[in-house]
Amino acid sequence: MRQLAAALILLAMSLIPSPSRAGSDPAYRMRAEQLLGILSAPGGEHAFFSSLFLDAVPLDRWRAVAAELRAAHGKPLAVGAVTRSSPTAGQVEIRYERATVGFSLVVAPEAPNPVVGLHVVGVKAANDTLDKVAAEIEALPGATAFAVARLDDSGPHSIHTYRADAQMAIASSFKLLILAEASRATAAGERRWSDVLPLGPKSFSGRLAGWPDQAPMTLHSLATAMVAESDNCAADTLLLALDREKVDAMLPATGHADLARALPVLTTAEAFALKMPANRDLLARYVAGSLDQRRTLLKEAAARLTTDQVDVGSVAEVPTAIEGAEWFASPRDMIGLLDWLRRHGGDALPIMAVNPGIPPADAKRWRYLGYKGGSEPGVMAMNLLTQGLDGRWYAVSASWNNPAARLDEGRFTALVTRLMNLLAEPATD
Structure with missing residues:
Protein backbone atom coordinates (compact mmCIF):
# COMPACT_ATOMS: atom_id res chain seq x y z
CA MET A 1 0.00 0.00 0.00
CA ARG A 2 1.36 3.38 -0.95
CA GLN A 3 2.45 5.91 1.66
CA LEU A 4 -0.30 8.33 0.60
CA ALA A 5 -0.52 10.43 3.74
CA ALA A 6 2.95 10.06 5.12
CA ALA A 7 2.57 11.68 8.52
CA LEU A 8 -0.96 10.46 9.16
CA ILE A 9 -1.35 7.08 7.45
CA LEU A 10 1.04 4.49 8.87
CA LEU A 11 0.75 0.74 8.39
CA ALA A 12 1.96 -1.98 10.75
CA MET A 13 1.41 -5.70 10.89
CA SER A 14 0.42 -6.67 14.41
CA LEU A 15 -2.33 -4.87 16.27
CA ILE A 16 -1.28 -3.48 19.66
CA PRO A 17 -4.39 -2.21 21.44
CA SER A 18 -3.96 0.53 24.02
CA PRO A 19 -5.48 -0.17 27.43
CA SER A 20 -8.56 1.90 28.20
CA ARG A 21 -7.99 4.36 31.02
CA ALA A 22 -11.21 6.32 30.68
CA GLY A 23 -14.86 5.61 31.11
CA SER A 24 -17.47 5.36 28.38
CA ASP A 25 -17.85 8.47 26.22
CA PRO A 26 -20.84 8.50 23.84
CA ALA A 27 -19.24 11.06 21.50
CA TYR A 28 -16.10 8.98 21.04
CA ARG A 29 -18.11 5.80 20.54
CA MET A 30 -20.29 7.57 17.98
CA ARG A 31 -17.26 8.57 15.89
CA ALA A 32 -15.85 5.05 16.19
CA GLU A 33 -19.10 3.61 14.85
CA GLN A 34 -19.22 6.18 12.02
CA LEU A 35 -15.71 5.23 10.90
CA LEU A 36 -17.10 2.04 9.37
CA GLY A 37 -19.25 4.02 6.93
CA ILE A 38 -16.49 6.50 6.12
CA LEU A 39 -14.23 3.60 5.15
CA SER A 40 -16.94 1.76 3.21
CA ALA A 41 -17.70 4.35 0.51
CA PRO A 42 -17.05 8.02 -0.34
CA GLY A 43 -19.34 10.55 1.31
CA GLY A 44 -19.89 12.21 4.67
CA GLU A 45 -16.24 13.10 5.29
CA HIS A 46 -16.87 16.81 5.94
CA ALA A 47 -19.24 15.95 8.79
CA PHE A 48 -16.83 13.34 10.18
CA PHE A 49 -13.39 14.99 9.93
CA SER A 50 -12.35 18.38 11.24
CA SER A 51 -11.20 21.02 8.78
CA LEU A 52 -7.74 20.64 10.36
CA PHE A 53 -7.58 17.00 9.26
CA LEU A 54 -8.83 17.72 5.74
CA ASP A 55 -6.29 20.53 5.38
CA ALA A 56 -3.53 18.03 6.14
CA VAL A 57 -5.07 15.16 4.17
CA PRO A 58 -7.17 16.50 1.26
CA LEU A 59 -10.42 14.69 0.58
CA ASP A 60 -9.27 13.02 -2.65
CA ARG A 61 -6.17 11.71 -0.90
CA TRP A 62 -8.18 10.32 2.00
CA ARG A 63 -10.58 8.62 -0.39
CA ALA A 64 -7.62 7.07 -2.23
CA VAL A 65 -6.32 5.68 1.07
CA ALA A 66 -9.73 4.23 1.94
CA ALA A 67 -10.01 2.71 -1.54
CA GLU A 68 -6.60 1.09 -1.23
CA LEU A 69 -7.58 -0.41 2.10
CA ARG A 70 -10.66 -1.92 0.45
CA ALA A 71 -8.60 -3.18 -2.49
CA ALA A 72 -6.13 -4.83 -0.15
CA HIS A 73 -8.49 -6.24 2.49
CA GLY A 74 -11.99 -6.39 1.02
CA LYS A 75 -15.13 -4.63 2.28
CA PRO A 76 -15.26 -3.19 5.81
CA LEU A 77 -17.76 -5.36 7.69
CA ALA A 78 -17.98 -4.31 11.34
CA VAL A 79 -16.50 -2.30 14.16
CA GLY A 80 -14.45 -4.44 16.50
CA ALA A 81 -12.80 -3.47 19.76
CA VAL A 82 -12.82 0.19 20.75
CA THR A 83 -10.23 1.09 23.41
CA ARG A 84 -9.27 4.53 24.71
CA SER A 85 -6.19 5.96 26.36
CA SER A 86 -7.89 9.30 27.15
CA PRO A 87 -11.36 10.86 26.78
CA THR A 88 -10.54 11.94 23.20
CA ALA A 89 -7.98 9.39 21.93
CA GLY A 90 -7.78 5.64 21.50
CA GLN A 91 -7.88 2.79 19.00
CA VAL A 92 -10.66 1.36 16.88
CA GLU A 93 -10.56 -1.99 15.10
CA ILE A 94 -12.42 -2.37 11.80
CA ARG A 95 -13.01 -5.90 10.55
CA TYR A 96 -12.60 -6.18 6.80
CA GLU A 97 -13.32 -9.29 4.73
CA ARG A 98 -9.69 -10.41 4.78
CA ALA A 99 -8.10 -8.57 7.67
CA THR A 100 -8.58 -6.57 10.85
CA VAL A 101 -7.27 -3.01 10.58
CA GLY A 102 -6.46 -0.95 13.66
CA PHE A 103 -6.87 2.83 13.63
CA SER A 104 -5.68 5.40 16.13
CA LEU A 105 -8.65 7.75 16.40
CA VAL A 106 -8.52 11.21 18.01
CA VAL A 107 -11.58 13.47 18.32
CA ALA A 108 -11.89 17.13 19.26
CA PRO A 109 -12.99 17.68 22.88
CA GLU A 110 -15.71 20.17 21.92
CA ALA A 111 -19.05 19.22 20.34
CA PRO A 112 -19.69 18.00 17.71
CA ASN A 113 -16.36 16.22 18.36
CA PRO A 114 -15.04 15.96 14.77
CA VAL A 115 -12.13 13.61 14.12
CA VAL A 116 -8.84 15.50 14.21
CA GLY A 117 -6.46 12.52 13.87
CA LEU A 118 -6.69 9.14 12.20
CA HIS A 119 -3.73 6.81 11.74
CA VAL A 120 -3.68 3.26 10.48
CA VAL A 121 -1.60 1.53 13.14
CA GLY A 122 -2.16 -2.13 12.42
CA VAL A 123 -3.17 -4.55 9.70
CA LYS A 124 -3.50 -8.20 10.53
CA ALA A 125 -4.66 -10.52 7.78
CA ALA A 126 -6.91 -13.32 8.95
CA ASN A 127 -4.99 -16.61 9.26
CA ASP A 128 -2.39 -15.37 6.81
CA THR A 129 0.34 -17.65 5.44
CA ALA A 260 21.65 -12.01 -23.92
CA ARG A 261 18.30 -10.65 -22.75
CA ALA A 262 19.64 -8.11 -20.27
CA LEU A 263 22.62 -6.46 -21.98
CA PRO A 264 23.49 -3.71 -22.52
CA VAL A 265 22.05 -1.78 -19.58
CA LEU A 266 20.02 1.03 -21.14
CA THR A 267 19.83 4.58 -19.88
CA THR A 268 16.30 5.63 -19.00
CA ALA A 269 16.35 8.12 -21.88
CA GLU A 270 17.28 5.35 -24.34
CA ALA A 271 14.58 3.03 -23.04
CA PHE A 272 11.87 5.69 -23.35
CA ALA A 273 13.07 6.70 -26.82
CA LEU A 274 13.05 3.10 -28.06
CA LYS A 275 9.38 2.90 -27.08
CA MET A 276 8.42 5.76 -29.42
CA PRO A 277 6.41 4.89 -32.57
CA ALA A 278 8.92 6.82 -34.68
CA ASN A 279 11.66 4.48 -33.47
CA ARG A 280 9.98 1.15 -34.20
CA ASP A 281 12.76 0.36 -36.67
CA LEU A 282 15.39 0.90 -33.98
CA LEU A 283 13.48 -1.20 -31.47
CA ALA A 284 13.18 -4.10 -33.94
CA ARG A 285 16.92 -3.97 -34.65
CA TYR A 286 17.71 -3.68 -30.95
CA VAL A 287 15.61 -6.68 -29.93
CA ALA A 288 17.01 -8.86 -32.74
CA GLY A 289 20.64 -7.75 -32.38
CA SER A 290 23.62 -9.30 -30.66
CA LEU A 291 25.29 -7.48 -27.78
CA ASP A 292 27.82 -5.88 -30.12
CA GLN A 293 25.09 -4.90 -32.56
CA ARG A 294 23.04 -3.37 -29.78
CA ARG A 295 25.97 -1.35 -28.48
CA THR A 296 26.71 -0.14 -32.02
CA LEU A 297 23.07 0.84 -32.53
CA LEU A 298 23.02 2.88 -29.31
CA LYS A 299 26.07 4.82 -30.48
CA GLU A 300 25.01 5.32 -34.10
CA ALA A 301 21.41 6.26 -33.27
CA ALA A 302 22.28 8.37 -30.22
CA ALA A 303 20.65 11.47 -31.70
CA ARG A 304 17.30 9.62 -31.95
CA LEU A 305 17.53 8.25 -28.42
CA THR A 306 17.41 11.42 -26.34
CA THR A 307 14.67 12.82 -24.15
CA ASP A 308 13.74 15.55 -26.64
CA GLN A 309 12.67 12.78 -29.02
CA VAL A 310 10.18 11.37 -26.50
CA ASP A 311 6.48 12.12 -26.13
CA VAL A 312 6.05 11.29 -22.45
CA GLY A 313 2.27 11.12 -22.74
CA SER A 314 2.52 8.23 -25.17
CA VAL A 315 4.17 5.99 -22.54
CA ALA A 316 2.66 7.35 -19.32
CA GLU A 317 -0.76 5.70 -19.43
CA VAL A 318 -0.51 2.35 -21.21
CA PRO A 319 2.10 -0.44 -21.27
CA THR A 320 4.50 0.24 -24.14
CA ALA A 321 7.13 -2.16 -25.50
CA ILE A 322 7.67 -3.70 -22.07
CA GLU A 323 8.90 -6.90 -23.72
CA GLY A 324 11.64 -5.12 -25.68
CA ALA A 325 12.69 -1.66 -24.48
CA GLU A 326 13.24 -2.60 -20.86
CA TRP A 327 15.58 -4.03 -18.25
Whole structure:
Protein backbone atom coordinates (compact mmCIF):
# COMPACT_ATOMS: atom_id res chain seq x y z
CA MET A 1 0.00 0.00 0.00
CA ARG A 2 1.36 3.38 -0.95
CA GLN A 3 2.45 5.91 1.66
CA LEU A 4 -0.30 8.33 0.60
CA ALA A 5 -0.52 10.43 3.74
CA ALA A 6 2.95 10.06 5.12
CA ALA A 7 2.57 11.68 8.52
CA LEU A 8 -0.96 10.46 9.16
CA ILE A 9 -1.35 7.08 7.45
CA LEU A 10 1.04 4.49 8.87
CA LEU A 11 0.75 0.74 8.39
CA ALA A 12 1.96 -1.98 10.75
CA MET A 13 1.41 -5.70 10.89
CA SER A 14 0.42 -6.67 14.41
CA LEU A 15 -2.33 -4.87 16.27
CA ILE A 16 -1.28 -3.48 19.66
CA PRO A 17 -4.39 -2.21 21.44
CA SER A 18 -3.96 0.53 24.02
CA PRO A 19 -5.48 -0.17 27.43
CA SER A 20 -8.56 1.90 28.20
CA ARG A 21 -7.99 4.36 31.02
CA ALA A 22 -11.21 6.32 30.68
CA GLY A 23 -14.86 5.61 31.11
CA SER A 24 -17.47 5.36 28.38
CA ASP A 25 -17.85 8.47 26.22
CA PRO A 26 -20.84 8.50 23.84
CA ALA A 27 -19.24 11.06 21.50
CA TYR A 28 -16.10 8.98 21.04
CA ARG A 29 -18.11 5.80 20.54
CA MET A 30 -20.29 7.57 17.98
CA ARG A 31 -17.26 8.57 15.89
CA ALA A 32 -15.85 5.05 16.19
CA GLU A 33 -19.10 3.61 14.85
CA GLN A 34 -19.22 6.18 12.02
CA LEU A 35 -15.71 5.23 10.90
CA LEU A 36 -17.10 2.04 9.37
CA GLY A 37 -19.25 4.02 6.93
CA ILE A 38 -16.49 6.50 6.12
CA LEU A 39 -14.23 3.60 5.15
CA SER A 40 -16.94 1.76 3.21
CA ALA A 41 -17.70 4.35 0.51
CA PRO A 42 -17.05 8.02 -0.34
CA GLY A 43 -19.34 10.55 1.31
CA GLY A 44 -19.89 12.21 4.67
CA GLU A 45 -16.24 13.10 5.29
CA HIS A 46 -16.87 16.81 5.94
CA ALA A 47 -19.24 15.95 8.79
CA PHE A 48 -16.83 13.34 10.18
CA PHE A 49 -13.39 14.99 9.93
CA SER A 50 -12.35 18.38 11.24
CA SER A 51 -11.20 21.02 8.78
CA LEU A 52 -7.74 20.64 10.36
CA PHE A 53 -7.58 17.00 9.26
CA LEU A 54 -8.83 17.72 5.74
CA ASP A 55 -6.29 20.53 5.38
CA ALA A 56 -3.53 18.03 6.14
CA VAL A 57 -5.07 15.16 4.17
CA PRO A 58 -7.17 16.50 1.26
CA LEU A 59 -10.42 14.69 0.58
CA ASP A 60 -9.27 13.02 -2.65
CA ARG A 61 -6.17 11.71 -0.90
CA TRP A 62 -8.18 10.32 2.00
CA ARG A 63 -10.58 8.62 -0.39
CA ALA A 64 -7.62 7.07 -2.23
CA VAL A 65 -6.32 5.68 1.07
CA ALA A 66 -9.73 4.23 1.94
CA ALA A 67 -10.01 2.71 -1.54
CA GLU A 68 -6.60 1.09 -1.23
CA LEU A 69 -7.58 -0.41 2.10
CA ARG A 70 -10.66 -1.92 0.45
CA ALA A 71 -8.60 -3.18 -2.49
CA ALA A 72 -6.13 -4.83 -0.15
CA HIS A 73 -8.49 -6.24 2.49
CA GLY A 74 -11.99 -6.39 1.02
CA LYS A 75 -15.13 -4.63 2.28
CA PRO A 76 -15.26 -3.19 5.81
CA LEU A 77 -17.76 -5.36 7.69
CA ALA A 78 -17.98 -4.31 11.34
CA VAL A 79 -16.50 -2.30 14.16
CA GLY A 80 -14.45 -4.44 16.50
CA ALA A 81 -12.80 -3.47 19.76
CA VAL A 82 -12.82 0.19 20.75
CA THR A 83 -10.23 1.09 23.41
CA ARG A 84 -9.27 4.53 24.71
CA SER A 85 -6.19 5.96 26.36
CA SER A 86 -7.89 9.30 27.15
CA PRO A 87 -11.36 10.86 26.78
CA THR A 88 -10.54 11.94 23.20
CA ALA A 89 -7.98 9.39 21.93
CA GLY A 90 -7.78 5.64 21.50
CA GLN A 91 -7.88 2.79 19.00
CA VAL A 92 -10.66 1.36 16.88
CA GLU A 93 -10.56 -1.99 15.10
CA ILE A 94 -12.42 -2.37 11.80
CA ARG A 95 -13.01 -5.90 10.55
CA TYR A 96 -12.60 -6.18 6.80
CA GLU A 97 -13.32 -9.29 4.73
CA ARG A 98 -9.69 -10.41 4.78
CA ALA A 99 -8.10 -8.57 7.67
CA THR A 100 -8.58 -6.57 10.85
CA VAL A 101 -7.27 -3.01 10.58
CA GLY A 102 -6.46 -0.95 13.66
CA PHE A 103 -6.87 2.83 13.63
CA SER A 104 -5.68 5.40 16.13
CA LEU A 105 -8.65 7.75 16.40
CA VAL A 106 -8.52 11.21 18.01
CA VAL A 107 -11.58 13.47 18.32
CA ALA A 108 -11.89 17.13 19.26
CA PRO A 109 -12.99 17.68 22.88
CA GLU A 110 -15.71 20.17 21.92
CA ALA A 111 -19.05 19.22 20.34
CA PRO A 112 -19.69 18.00 17.71
CA ASN A 113 -16.36 16.22 18.36
CA PRO A 114 -15.04 15.96 14.77
CA VAL A 115 -12.13 13.61 14.12
CA VAL A 116 -8.84 15.50 14.21
CA GLY A 117 -6.46 12.52 13.87
CA LEU A 118 -6.69 9.14 12.20
CA HIS A 119 -3.73 6.81 11.74
CA VAL A 120 -3.68 3.26 10.48
CA VAL A 121 -1.60 1.53 13.14
CA GLY A 122 -2.16 -2.13 12.42
CA VAL A 123 -3.17 -4.55 9.70
CA LYS A 124 -3.50 -8.20 10.53
CA ALA A 125 -4.66 -10.52 7.78
CA ALA A 126 -6.91 -13.32 8.95
CA ASN A 127 -4.99 -16.61 9.26
CA ASP A 128 -2.39 -15.37 6.81
CA THR A 129 0.34 -17.65 5.44
CA LEU A 130 3.07 -17.48 2.82
CA ASP A 131 1.07 -19.93 0.74
CA LYS A 132 -1.97 -17.62 0.78
CA VAL A 133 0.07 -14.58 -0.23
CA ALA A 134 1.81 -16.61 -2.94
CA ALA A 135 -1.52 -17.77 -4.33
CA GLU A 136 -2.79 -14.18 -4.52
CA ILE A 137 0.38 -13.03 -6.31
CA GLU A 138 0.13 -15.94 -8.74
CA ALA A 139 -3.52 -15.08 -9.49
CA LEU A 140 -2.84 -11.49 -10.55
CA PRO A 141 -3.65 -10.79 -14.23
CA GLY A 142 -0.64 -11.00 -16.52
CA ALA A 143 2.61 -12.68 -15.45
CA THR A 144 4.09 -12.74 -11.97
CA ALA A 145 7.21 -14.22 -10.42
CA PHE A 146 8.83 -14.06 -7.01
CA ALA A 147 11.51 -15.56 -4.81
CA VAL A 148 12.18 -15.49 -1.07
CA ALA A 149 15.59 -16.63 0.14
CA ARG A 150 17.62 -16.80 3.32
CA LEU A 151 21.17 -15.54 2.86
CA ASP A 152 24.30 -16.80 4.56
CA ASP A 153 27.99 -17.27 3.80
CA SER A 154 27.23 -20.12 1.39
CA GLY A 155 24.80 -18.01 -0.64
CA PRO A 156 21.01 -17.78 -1.07
CA HIS A 157 18.78 -20.63 0.12
CA SER A 158 15.27 -20.61 -1.33
CA ILE A 159 12.34 -20.47 1.09
CA HIS A 160 9.46 -19.90 -1.32
CA THR A 161 9.50 -19.35 -5.09
CA TYR A 162 7.17 -19.02 -8.05
CA ARG A 163 8.63 -18.88 -11.57
CA ALA A 164 11.86 -17.74 -9.95
CA ASP A 165 13.84 -18.13 -13.19
CA ALA A 166 11.39 -16.25 -15.42
CA GLN A 167 12.96 -13.20 -17.07
CA MET A 168 10.72 -10.26 -16.17
CA ALA A 169 10.69 -6.58 -17.01
CA ILE A 170 11.89 -4.88 -13.82
CA ALA A 171 11.74 -1.14 -14.62
CA SER A 172 13.88 0.96 -12.24
CA SER A 173 15.12 -2.07 -10.30
CA PHE A 174 18.06 -2.05 -12.73
CA LYS A 175 19.45 0.90 -10.75
CA LEU A 176 20.74 -1.60 -8.20
CA LEU A 177 23.29 -2.67 -10.84
CA ILE A 178 24.59 0.89 -11.04
CA LEU A 179 24.74 1.04 -7.24
CA ALA A 180 26.68 -2.23 -7.22
CA GLU A 181 29.24 -0.86 -9.70
CA ALA A 182 29.61 2.30 -7.60
CA SER A 183 30.28 0.08 -4.59
CA ARG A 184 32.82 -2.02 -6.47
CA ALA A 185 34.61 1.05 -7.83
CA THR A 186 34.84 2.78 -4.44
CA ALA A 187 36.02 -0.40 -2.71
CA ALA A 188 38.70 -0.82 -5.41
CA GLY A 189 39.92 2.76 -4.96
CA GLU A 190 38.87 3.73 -8.49
CA ARG A 191 36.26 6.15 -7.15
CA ARG A 192 35.33 7.89 -3.91
CA TRP A 193 31.81 8.53 -2.68
CA SER A 194 32.83 12.18 -2.34
CA ASP A 195 33.85 12.47 -6.03
CA VAL A 196 32.08 15.40 -7.73
CA LEU A 197 30.34 14.62 -11.01
CA PRO A 198 28.42 17.00 -13.30
CA LEU A 199 24.74 16.21 -13.66
CA GLY A 200 24.48 14.63 -17.08
CA PRO A 201 21.83 14.53 -19.82
CA LYS A 202 18.33 15.00 -18.46
CA SER A 203 15.74 12.26 -18.37
CA PHE A 204 12.19 12.07 -17.02
CA SER A 205 10.89 12.11 -13.45
CA GLY A 206 12.55 13.22 -10.27
CA ARG A 207 13.60 16.55 -8.86
CA LEU A 208 16.95 16.58 -10.69
CA ALA A 209 15.14 17.01 -14.01
CA GLY A 210 14.67 20.65 -13.02
CA TRP A 211 18.22 21.24 -11.82
CA PRO A 212 20.74 23.23 -13.86
CA ASP A 213 22.66 21.33 -16.52
CA GLN A 214 26.09 20.17 -15.33
CA ALA A 215 25.22 20.90 -11.70
CA PRO A 216 28.05 19.49 -9.53
CA MET A 217 26.97 16.54 -7.40
CA THR A 218 28.81 13.92 -5.40
CA LEU A 219 28.76 10.27 -6.33
CA HIS A 220 27.03 9.61 -3.02
CA SER A 221 24.28 12.20 -3.54
CA LEU A 222 23.60 10.92 -7.06
CA ALA A 223 23.42 7.34 -5.81
CA THR A 224 21.04 8.33 -3.03
CA ALA A 225 18.74 10.19 -5.42
CA MET A 226 18.85 7.26 -7.84
CA VAL A 227 17.89 4.65 -5.23
CA ALA A 228 15.81 6.47 -2.62
CA GLU A 229 13.91 8.66 -5.09
CA SER A 230 14.39 6.57 -8.24
CA ASP A 231 15.62 9.72 -9.98
CA ASN A 232 16.23 8.92 -13.65
CA CYS A 233 18.62 11.84 -14.23
CA ALA A 234 20.83 10.55 -11.42
CA ALA A 235 20.72 7.03 -12.84
CA ASP A 236 21.69 8.08 -16.36
CA THR A 237 24.45 10.34 -15.08
CA LEU A 238 25.97 7.51 -13.02
CA LEU A 239 25.57 4.85 -15.71
CA LEU A 240 27.56 6.92 -18.18
CA ALA A 241 30.06 8.34 -15.68
CA LEU A 242 30.91 4.94 -14.20
CA ASP A 243 31.24 3.44 -17.72
CA ARG A 244 28.32 1.45 -19.09
CA GLU A 245 30.46 -1.60 -19.85
CA LYS A 246 31.58 -1.78 -16.22
CA VAL A 247 27.94 -1.64 -15.11
CA ASP A 248 27.18 -4.35 -17.68
CA ALA A 249 29.89 -6.47 -16.07
CA MET A 250 27.95 -6.49 -12.81
CA LEU A 251 25.36 -8.84 -14.35
CA PRO A 252 27.70 -11.83 -14.73
CA ALA A 253 29.45 -10.89 -11.47
CA THR A 254 26.18 -11.22 -9.58
CA GLY A 255 25.05 -14.37 -11.39
CA HIS A 256 22.50 -13.09 -13.91
CA ALA A 257 21.35 -16.12 -15.91
CA ASP A 258 20.34 -14.51 -19.24
CA LEU A 259 22.89 -11.93 -20.33
CA ALA A 260 21.65 -12.01 -23.92
CA ARG A 261 18.30 -10.65 -22.75
CA ALA A 262 19.64 -8.11 -20.27
CA LEU A 263 22.62 -6.46 -21.98
CA PRO A 264 23.49 -3.71 -22.52
CA VAL A 265 22.05 -1.78 -19.58
CA LEU A 266 20.02 1.03 -21.14
CA THR A 267 19.83 4.58 -19.88
CA THR A 268 16.30 5.63 -19.00
CA ALA A 269 16.35 8.12 -21.88
CA GLU A 270 17.28 5.35 -24.34
CA ALA A 271 14.58 3.03 -23.04
CA PHE A 272 11.87 5.69 -23.35
CA ALA A 273 13.07 6.70 -26.82
CA LEU A 274 13.05 3.10 -28.06
CA LYS A 275 9.38 2.90 -27.08
CA MET A 276 8.42 5.76 -29.42
CA PRO A 277 6.41 4.89 -32.57
CA ALA A 278 8.92 6.82 -34.68
CA ASN A 279 11.66 4.48 -33.47
CA ARG A 280 9.98 1.15 -34.20
CA ASP A 281 12.76 0.36 -36.67
CA LEU A 282 15.39 0.90 -33.98
CA LEU A 283 13.48 -1.20 -31.47
CA ALA A 284 13.18 -4.10 -33.94
CA ARG A 285 16.92 -3.97 -34.65
CA TYR A 286 17.71 -3.68 -30.95
CA VAL A 287 15.61 -6.68 -29.93
CA ALA A 288 17.01 -8.86 -32.74
CA GLY A 289 20.64 -7.75 -32.38
CA SER A 290 23.62 -9.30 -30.66
CA LEU A 291 25.29 -7.48 -27.78
CA ASP A 292 27.82 -5.88 -30.12
CA GLN A 293 25.09 -4.90 -32.56
CA ARG A 294 23.04 -3.37 -29.78
CA ARG A 295 25.97 -1.35 -28.48
CA THR A 296 26.71 -0.14 -32.02
CA LEU A 297 23.07 0.84 -32.53
CA LEU A 298 23.02 2.88 -29.31
CA LYS A 299 26.07 4.82 -30.48
CA GLU A 300 25.01 5.32 -34.10
CA ALA A 301 21.41 6.26 -33.27
CA ALA A 302 22.28 8.37 -30.22
CA ALA A 303 20.65 11.47 -31.70
CA ARG A 304 17.30 9.62 -31.95
CA LEU A 305 17.53 8.25 -28.42
CA THR A 306 17.41 11.42 -26.34
CA THR A 307 14.67 12.82 -24.15
CA ASP A 308 13.74 15.55 -26.64
CA GLN A 309 12.67 12.78 -29.02
CA VAL A 310 10.18 11.37 -26.50
CA ASP A 311 6.48 12.12 -26.13
CA VAL A 312 6.05 11.29 -22.45
CA GLY A 313 2.27 11.12 -22.74
CA SER A 314 2.52 8.23 -25.17
CA VAL A 315 4.17 5.99 -22.54
CA ALA A 316 2.66 7.35 -19.32
CA GLU A 317 -0.76 5.70 -19.43
CA VAL A 318 -0.51 2.35 -21.21
CA PRO A 319 2.10 -0.44 -21.27
CA THR A 320 4.50 0.24 -24.14
CA ALA A 321 7.13 -2.16 -25.50
CA ILE A 322 7.67 -3.70 -22.07
CA GLU A 323 8.90 -6.90 -23.72
CA GLY A 324 11.64 -5.12 -25.68
CA ALA A 325 12.69 -1.66 -24.48
CA GLU A 326 13.24 -2.60 -20.86
CA TRP A 327 15.58 -4.03 -18.25
CA PHE A 328 15.21 -7.75 -17.56
CA ALA A 329 16.00 -10.07 -14.67
CA SER A 330 14.44 -13.03 -12.94
CA PRO A 331 13.67 -13.00 -9.21
CA ARG A 332 16.58 -15.40 -8.74
CA ASP A 333 18.86 -12.97 -10.60
CA MET A 334 17.74 -10.14 -8.33
CA ILE A 335 18.28 -12.28 -5.23
CA GLY A 336 21.85 -12.81 -6.41
CA LEU A 337 22.32 -9.08 -6.88
CA LEU A 338 20.90 -8.32 -3.44
CA ASP A 339 23.21 -10.91 -1.90
CA TRP A 340 26.19 -9.37 -3.70
CA LEU A 341 25.26 -5.99 -2.22
CA ARG A 342 24.89 -7.55 1.23
CA ARG A 343 28.43 -8.93 1.03
CA HIS A 344 30.17 -6.14 -0.87
CA GLY A 345 27.89 -3.09 -0.73
CA GLY A 346 29.51 -1.27 2.18
CA ASP A 347 28.29 2.33 2.12
CA ALA A 348 25.63 1.37 -0.43
CA LEU A 349 23.59 -0.41 2.25
CA PRO A 350 22.58 2.79 4.12
CA ILE A 351 21.61 4.30 0.76
CA MET A 352 19.28 1.37 0.09
CA ALA A 353 17.68 1.85 3.51
CA VAL A 354 16.59 5.47 2.97
CA ASN A 355 13.34 4.39 1.29
CA PRO A 356 12.18 1.07 2.77
CA GLY A 357 9.61 0.41 0.03
CA ILE A 358 6.98 -0.81 2.48
CA PRO A 359 5.17 1.23 5.15
CA PRO A 360 7.55 2.54 7.84
CA ALA A 361 5.88 0.75 10.73
CA ASP A 362 6.29 -2.57 8.90
CA ALA A 363 9.89 -1.75 8.08
CA LYS A 364 10.60 -1.39 11.83
CA ARG A 365 10.08 -5.11 12.22
CA TRP A 366 13.57 -5.51 10.72
CA ARG A 367 17.01 -4.61 12.02
CA TYR A 368 17.90 -3.55 8.48
CA LEU A 369 15.74 -3.13 5.39
CA GLY A 370 17.11 -2.03 2.03
CA TYR A 371 14.88 -1.58 -0.98
CA LYS A 372 14.73 -0.73 -4.66
CA GLY A 373 11.73 -1.24 -6.85
CA GLY A 374 10.49 -0.08 -10.18
CA SER A 375 7.23 0.66 -11.93
CA GLU A 376 5.79 1.92 -15.17
CA PRO A 377 2.51 1.07 -16.95
CA GLY A 378 2.39 -2.71 -17.13
CA VAL A 379 5.49 -3.28 -14.99
CA MET A 380 6.12 -3.45 -11.27
CA ALA A 381 8.97 -4.96 -9.29
CA MET A 382 9.95 -4.90 -5.61
CA ASN A 383 13.34 -6.02 -4.27
CA LEU A 384 14.13 -6.08 -0.55
CA LEU A 385 17.27 -6.98 1.40
CA THR A 386 16.59 -7.48 5.10
CA GLN A 387 18.22 -8.50 8.33
CA GLY A 388 15.93 -9.87 11.01
CA LEU A 389 16.07 -9.04 14.69
CA ASP A 390 17.80 -12.40 15.18
CA GLY A 391 20.60 -11.37 12.78
CA ARG A 392 19.53 -13.57 9.87
CA TRP A 393 19.55 -12.08 6.37
CA TYR A 394 16.83 -12.51 3.75
CA ALA A 395 16.17 -11.32 0.23
CA VAL A 396 12.82 -10.96 -1.50
CA SER A 397 12.21 -10.18 -5.17
CA ALA A 398 8.78 -10.00 -6.81
CA SER A 399 7.77 -8.84 -10.29
CA TRP A 400 4.48 -8.34 -12.11
CA ASN A 401 4.17 -7.71 -15.87
CA ASN A 402 1.09 -7.18 -17.99
CA PRO A 403 1.56 -5.81 -21.52
CA ALA A 404 -2.20 -5.39 -21.89
CA ALA A 405 -3.14 -3.24 -18.89
CA ARG A 406 -1.97 -0.98 -16.09
CA LEU A 407 -1.28 -2.65 -12.75
CA ASP A 408 -2.84 -2.15 -9.34
CA GLU A 409 0.38 -1.05 -7.67
CA GLY A 410 -1.23 -0.59 -4.27
CA ARG A 411 -2.48 -4.18 -4.32
CA PHE A 412 0.97 -5.52 -5.23
CA THR A 413 2.67 -3.47 -2.52
CA ALA A 414 0.15 -4.74 0.02
CA LEU A 415 0.84 -8.35 -0.99
CA VAL A 416 4.60 -7.94 -0.72
CA THR A 417 4.17 -6.17 2.63
CA ARG A 418 2.14 -9.13 3.91
CA LEU A 419 4.86 -11.47 2.66
CA MET A 420 7.55 -9.44 4.42
CA ASN A 421 5.62 -9.38 7.68
CA LEU A 422 5.09 -13.13 7.61
CA LEU A 423 8.81 -13.58 6.96
CA ALA A 424 9.58 -11.36 9.94
CA GLU A 425 7.36 -13.27 12.36
CA PRO A 426 9.96 -15.87 13.46
CA ALA A 427 12.33 -13.00 14.29
CA THR A 428 9.76 -11.38 16.61
CA ASP A 429 8.52 -14.42 18.54
